Amino acid sequence: MILDTDFVRAQFPAFAVPDLQGQAFFENAGGSYPCGAVIDRLTRFYTERKVQPYAPYTASRLGGEEMDEARARMAAILGVDGDELSFGPSTTQNTYVLAQAFAGMMEPGEAIVVTNQDHEANSGPWRRLAERGIEIREWKISPETGHLDPDDLETILDEKVRLVCFPHCSNVVGEINAVTEITALAHAAGAFTCVDGVSYAPHGFPDVGALGPDIYLFSAYKTYGPHQGLMVIRRALGNLLPNQGHHFNAGALEKRFTPAGPDHAQVAACAGMADYVDTLYAHHFSHEAAPAARGQAVHDLMRAHEQKLLAPLLDAVNGRNSVRLIGPADAENRAPTVALALNTNAEDAAAKLAKHGVMAGGGDFYAGRPLNAMGVDPEKGVLRLSFTHYTSKAEIDQLIGALDAVL
């Protein structure tokens, strides 16, 4: 089965906008286009249901039901129970809340492992706990390849470690980390895992239940949805960590790590991401399947399409003298998030690409730690070319042509 990209693109209003015609979008790791189902739900909520939810009058009841629907359906796709998924303003803010919770549970002298491959979101909030007596241990990447080696993690794990934080995939290295294997190592040492899935989830929602981490975070504005952070916290850990929500919400797992009132409309609109998965599934497959299996089937279609488009792009950039490709040169085990260190300033290169109808960005993308560790000049930064399953072969060709002209 091959992904029908015409059908896919028809689900995204942006592809029909006149001003965006001819503009090839390669900054998807920053934020994706939203799908029509999400926009429709957001519009409907704001026009028909924008009242305090969960009251008995119809508009309110429908608003509350739609919020519950979003949580239940997304949790089912992610392979976890409905109350193991909660929503927050962003992944960074979700991590911040989690860090407060861990600080409340841990004793001084106990340790947290962080990496220098992560985006700052899954790094800074944890590192800051050093001020509260928590030992922070850094699991370091290879300075040449950016690879995070599980063997190196083993050498820094011991009984003091309560948590291991790492990315499913870094937003500049692009390599997909072995979440299940790493979680098994952490669990064997008595530690929990917190996985930043922000750079992975746009390439297909994972079955988090099967993958196995205790915490899995991602941002819906990069997975075709509204500006929300989604946070899976598995029940055993969620009940162990101290409640960060209102005291009267302590008994509701889905509210324990959401100190603020949720953004009702955006939570409700997240159901549009589930609609999108189901629409793609129904278009490509005829047999019935459970939500996590539908999610997995759609995930596999997306990944296969992306890998096919990624290979020629990697070939086009790898081996150029003026370019250092960050992360693996092989499409097999990486996301289509391709960061390039150039001899020149990356933002300038992005500006030149814009003249060729290519939308891309340059800078450090809040991934200063991995870029520093790999010796990338912070003044120059990296040019990042990131795409998703809705990207077409013609857009890849346009990008490669533009790179030929600019680099």
Ligand SMILES: Cc1ncc(COP(=O)(O)O)c(C=O)c1O
């Ligand atoms: C890998 C990764 N993690 C975390 C974040 C932060 O997400 P948010 O903006 O939802 O805090 C980003 C944003 O770019 C990211 O790329």
